[in-house]
Amino acid sequence: MAESDQHPQKEKAAITQKAERGLLQQIFYHLYTIYLFTASDLCTTCLQIVIFGLFGAASGCFSTNPRPTEPVSATTPSSSPMGAAVLTMIGRFSRTFLFVWLLLLVVQLGNQSVPGAPEEDALNKAWRPIPAGRISQCQVRKVLLPIATVLALLVSFAQGTYVEAAAFVVTSYIYNDLGGADVHWLVRNLLNGVGLSLLNTSALWLAADGYVDARGYVWTTAVGLAIATTIQTADFRDQEGDVARGRRTLPLVVGDGLARWTTAALMSVWAVLGPWLCGAGVAGYFLSIVAAGVAAVSLLVCRTQDADGWSFKLWSVWMTVIYIMPWLSLLP
Secondary structure, three states: OHHHHHHHHHHHHHHHHHHHHHHHHHHHHHHHHHHHHOHHHHHHHHHHHHHHHHHHHHHOOOEOOOOOOOOOOOOOOOOOHHHHHHHHHHHHHHHHHHHHHHHHHHHHHHHHHOOOHHHHHHHHOOOOOOOOOOOOHHHHHHHHHHHHHHHHHHHHHHHOOHHHHHHHHHHHHHHHOOOHHHHOHHHHHHHHHHHHHHHHHHHHHHHOOOOEOHHHHHHHHHHHHHHHHHHHHHHOOOHHHHHHHOOOOHHHHHOHHHHHHHHHHHHHHHHHHHHHHHOOOHHHHHHHHHHHHHHHHHHHHOOOHHHHHHHHHHHHHHHHHHHOHHHHOOOO
């Protein structure tokens, strides 16, 4: 009799464990789906913007906070000032990363779910969630995008960066839903510059605990202009897809050769202007000019689709050097 009573209990326990495993699998499945929307941005755009804020704040060049590596509203324990500084930097990194990632999620959800985007991604980025069949285009537009937008705005409101976040959401809507990315390369580049400038401004503000002076906003504007005038480096590798979508990117409007030389020339200008604006020394000029020169030469000499992809990565490396230029200005 005792054995017969144990069998139902064992079966019930097995069913419960199976249900729990199934629930965990579903949770991880959906979390991984969300991750895939921003997978290509995490180590490039997202991390770059966080670096922009942290290095800009740590340099003290644009901050009115006299002790940028310590909490503004907390008392540093005298027994472990180094530990307090590390914890402060971890906290700033975490909140800045969360803010930037949520807004990048919003723009990527919109970008990957507009009409024609899943079909284009199926050709060269089939791992993305919609062409991979992990989620439908309708589910993204009607469920995931609204939830992500509201969540991003709530987080930004709690952190005090709601103005920049709201402006970024509007910029994203113009870029994706109103066709700003397709209508003309000037509009496309301008929206990219404005959007990334808003994120950079917010990252600097968060990393500096809101202690940002006018020089900080001048610097973020200058970096936004550098992005707007050179971001077309990303368009050389996607010319076939851009033709299919009817986009009017710089290489398609003015021609591949002229676009490459124009972009290389603009990179050369900003390679010098960026360090000059920060008052950098020899180290800053050297790193900026070398990084920009390598990217420009790659863009001019190596003209295959794969090579253009590497040229864009080299552009990202140079832009990272520009992002940390305030900190490099502290070097001789």
